[in-house]
Amino acid sequence: MIIERYYSSLTAMIGLILLVILFVYIQPLILSPFGVTMSANQGTTLALAALAQLVVVLTGGVDLSVGAMVGLTNAIAATYMGSDPAISIAVLIGTLAAGTLAGFLNGMVVAYGRIQPIIVTLATLYIYTGIGLVIRPQPGGFVPNWFANALTGSWGYLPYALVFLLVLVLLAWVPLMRSRLGRAINAVGDNRNGARVSGISVARTELWAYTAGGFFAACAGIFLTAQTTSGDATIGTSYTLNSVAAVVFGGAMLSGGRGVALGPICAAYFLSLLISVLFASGVSPFYQNLLQGGVLVIVLAAANAWRLRTRHWLNVMSN
Amino acid sequence: MNNTSISRRSVIPPWLLQGVTISYILLIVLFAIAAMINPHYASWDNIRNLLQIGAFIGVIAVGQTLVIITGQIDLSVPWNLTFSAILMATLISHGTSTPVAIAAALASGTLVGMFNSIGTAIFRIHSLVWTLGVNAVMQGATLVYTHAQPPKVDLPPIVRALGAGDLWGIPVPLFVWILAAIFALILLHCTRFGRYLYAIGNNESVLFLSGTDSRKIYLGAFAISGFCAALAGIMLTGYSSQPYLGMGSDYLLIPVAAVIIGGTNIMGGSGGYIGSISGALIVVLLQSVLSTIQIQEAGKDIVFGTIIILLLLLYGRQKLSSH
Numbered sequence: 001m002i003i004e005r006y007y008s009s010l011t012a013m014i015g016l017i018l019l020v021i022l023f024v025y026i027q028p029l030i031l032s033p034f035g036v037t038m039s040a041n042q043g044t045t046l047a048l049a050a051l052a053q054l055v056v057v058l059t060g061g062v063d064l065s066v067g068a069m070v071g072l073t074n075a076i077a078a079t080y081m082g083s084d085p086a087i088s089i090a091v092l093i094g095t096l097a098a099g100t101l102a103g104f105l106n107g108m109v110v111a112y113g114r115i116q117p118i119i120v121t122l123a124t125l126y127i128y129t130g131i132g133l134v135i136r137p138q139p140g141g142f143v144p145n146w147f148a149n150a151l152t153g154s155w156g157y158l159p160y161a162l163v164f165l166l167v168l169v170l171l172a173w174v175p176l177m178r179s180r181l182g183r184a185i186n187a188v189g190d191n192r193n194g195a196r197v198s199g200i201s202v203a204r205t206e207l208w209a210y211t212a213g214g215f216f217a218a219c220a221g222i223f224l225t226a227q228t229t230s231g232d233a234t235i236g237t238s239y240t241l242n243s244v245a246a247v248v249f250g251g252a253m254l255s256g257g258r259g260v261a262l263g264p265i266c267a268a269y270f271l272s273l274l275i276s277v278l279f280a281s282g283v284s285p286f287y288q289n290l291l292q293g294g295v296l297v298i299v300l301a302a303a304n305a306w307r308l309r310t311r312h313w314l315n316v317m318s319n
Numbered sequence: 320m321n322n323t324s325i326s327r328r329s330v331i332p333p334w335l336l337q338g339v340t341i342s343y344i345l346l347i348v349l350f351a352i353a354a355m356i357n358p359h360y361a362s363w364d365n366i367r368n369l370l371q372i373g374a375f376i377g378v379i380a381v382g383q384t385l386v387i388i389t390g391q392i393d394l395s396v397p398w399n400l401t402f403s404a405i406l407m408a409t410l411i412s413h414g415t416s417t418p419v420a421i422a423a424a425l426a427s428g429t430l431v432g433m434f435n436s437i438g439t440a441i442f443r444i445h446s447l448v449w450t451l452g453v454n455a456v457m458q459g460a461t462l463v464y465t466h467a468q469p470p471k472v473d474l475p476p477i478v479r480a481l482g483a484g485d486l487w488g489i490p491v492p493l494f495v496w497i498l499a500a501i502f503a504l505i506l507l508h509c510t511r512f513g514r515y516l517y518a519i520g521n522n523e524s525v526l527f528l529s530g531t532d533s534r535k536i537y538l539g540a541f542a543i544s545g546f547c548a549a550l551a552g553i554m555l556t557g558y559s560s561q562p563y564l565g566m567g568s569d570y571l572l573i574p575v576a577a578v579i580i581g582g583t584n585i586m587g588g589s590g591g592y593i594g595s596i597s598g599a600l601i602v603v604l605l606q607s608v609l610s611t612i613q614i615q616e617a618g619k620d621i622v623f624g625t626i627i628i629l630l631l632l633l634y635g636r637q638k639l640s641s642h
Contacts, residue, residue, distance in 0.1 A: 062445075062447065062448075064447075109628055109632070113628075113631070113632050115628075115631045115632065116585045116586065118392065118447055118585065119575070119579055119585050119627075119631060120628065120631070122572055122575065123572070123576075123624040123625075123627040123628050123631075124624060124628070125572075125624070126572060126620040126621070126623060126624035127620065127621050127624035127625060127628075129617075129620060130617045130618065130619070130620030130621035130624065131617075131621060132617075133616070133617035133620070134615075134617045134618065134621070137617070240451075241448075241451045241452065241455060244448050244451070245448070245452070248444075248448065254445050254448065286462055286463050286466055286467070287459070287463055288459070289455070289458055289459030289462050289463075290456065290459025290460055290462070290463050291459065292455070292459065293452060293453075293455030293456035293457075293458065293459045294456055294459070296452050296455060296456075297438070297449070297452040297453060297455075297456055300438065300442075300444050300448060300449060300452055301438060301442045301444065304442045304443055304444050305442065
């Protein structure tokens with residue numbers, strides 16, 4: 001059944017729906033076009049970052065440099081865009097290319113250097129943040145209004161942010177996952193040796209998965225540029241952890257091979273909406289980091305709790 | 320396949336290819352290059368300075384080595400360290416006696432470490448994600464506790480001494496490091512707990528089937544890592560004479576890098592603290608060279624990350640699993 005593939009996303013979907021109901025209960029004004037657009041804008045960067053993380057997690061790896069790539073592309077876009085539309089578009093394409101290249105480099109080192117993805121992406125996290133800081137030592141930059149409006153505006157109740165996300169999913173994610181490469185990505189994450197003996201080049205698959213991750217991280221960076229209308233190389237820091245959390249909460253397994261885009265996207269909106277809900281319920285700003293971190297840890301523990309039901313502890317271990 | 324490995328063995332003795340050996344050779348080469356560029360590097364003053372700063376990384380690396388040998392990782396060090404340091408300083412500023420304040424800081428660090436092991440060993444969440452989450456929680460806890468303003472306090476002499484003191488011309492942090500290193504080496508190579516750490520890293524299921532509760536081993540490893548982070552936090556407070564909010568930010572990647580450079584396998588099961596010592600010194604030496612040739616902070620990050628990747632390409636590669 002096609003629906004069975006989406007069971008893993010159920011927790012995140014239900015969580016998101018319950019949170020929205022709670023939010024509307026606390027702050028009914030959120031149901032205005034403005035409120036809906038604002039909420040959508042807040043979550044879209046994380047949703048895109050979660051896609052970037054998901055494609056890598058599906059191969060059984062992890063990409064800790066997602067946040068750094070978001071910050072780097074944000075810095076590039078906000079620094080070079082200027083007000084001339086032609087140049088802006090060229091810069092946007094360049095930004096996408098830069099993010100994709102960053103992901104490609106991650107992939108080269110992981111796949112052909114045969115080094116653990118954790119430590120590789122932890123090192124490239126520093127490299128990409130460093131490059132971002134060279135390009136933009138202080139937060140700032142210039143972002144043209146038309147560009148910001150094109151991504152963060154709304155048409156009645158329909159935020160352009162959701163359209164942007166949907167277009168990316170339909171034109172990039174779905175074709176990618178339905179292609180031979182997409183199948184190979186899932187196969188490698190599910191069973192590396194199985195994939196190898198059935199003729200899939202594991203290294204090449206990993207390389208392109210990380211490259212795709214870089215592309216989606218660049219999309220997140222571009223959306224973030226429109227949302228904040230400024231550039232900041234270090235702004236991406238929180239997206240690394242949150243993207244992993246969104247992927248896990250969204251039902252994908254960190255060991256690879258299992259996961260669909262729907263869950264992590266819902267989880268991303270859940271996690272970002274949570275901050276707004278905390279704001280709306282009047283929690284002191286000092287508590288926000290703590291609550292956000294606490295919820296994240298609880299979400300991670302809860303998402304994994306089902307494993308503890310197994311009768312044999314050994315099953316848990318070998319996973 | 321067999322032929323190549325035999326012929327290679329005849330050319331280069333196998334012990335030379337081990338991460339530990341390579342890392343010590345690398346340390347000597349790096350130091351020689353640094354001393355050639357600037358003779359000041361070979362002076363006792365500078366070596367003393369390097370050892371003092373290396374001690375902070377070395378102490379954290381004790382816990383990190385144990386955790387990495389089990390195949391996990393502890394990324395909660397930065398804010399665990401900061402919270403412990405700030406807890407100690409606040410207690411002192413409220414008039415608590417110094418030993419109690421230090422004990423409270425160490426206890427707080429150890430508790431956070433135990434909390435790390437709950438997520439990793441019981442909920443079976445990858446420690447990479449879980450400890451990063453705990454790091455975020457500790458960041459939040461620090462902000463709530465201090466309202467973003469760490470206490471200004473006159474530190475008692477013992478805390479200052481732990482970070483910046485001098486005994487017979489040798490920095491006190493170095494003594495702490497030596498003690499920690501002896502502790503780590505005995506723990507890893509002379510105790511049952513140490514053998515279990517390697518066993519978990521190699522194959523947890525087998526350890527479990529042979530009748531050991533691996534969760535307790537994780538608990539021990541993470542608790543020690545938390546303790547080490549708190550200890551380093553106290554030492555750093557003494558070194559910079561005040562705790563501050565960003566004091567831990569350097570200690571996310573760097574201790575991990577030191578352990579990996581020292582030849583411990585990031586997947587667990589092999590390595591040891593001997594290598595981590597040279598790893599810590601290499602890292603400190605690199606940082607110091609980068610700052611003397613006056614590269615900006617951003618440039619330092621770039622060079623540092625690149626060097627770590629290059630070192631990993633040199634000897635951190637996994638074997639092709641073509642069976």
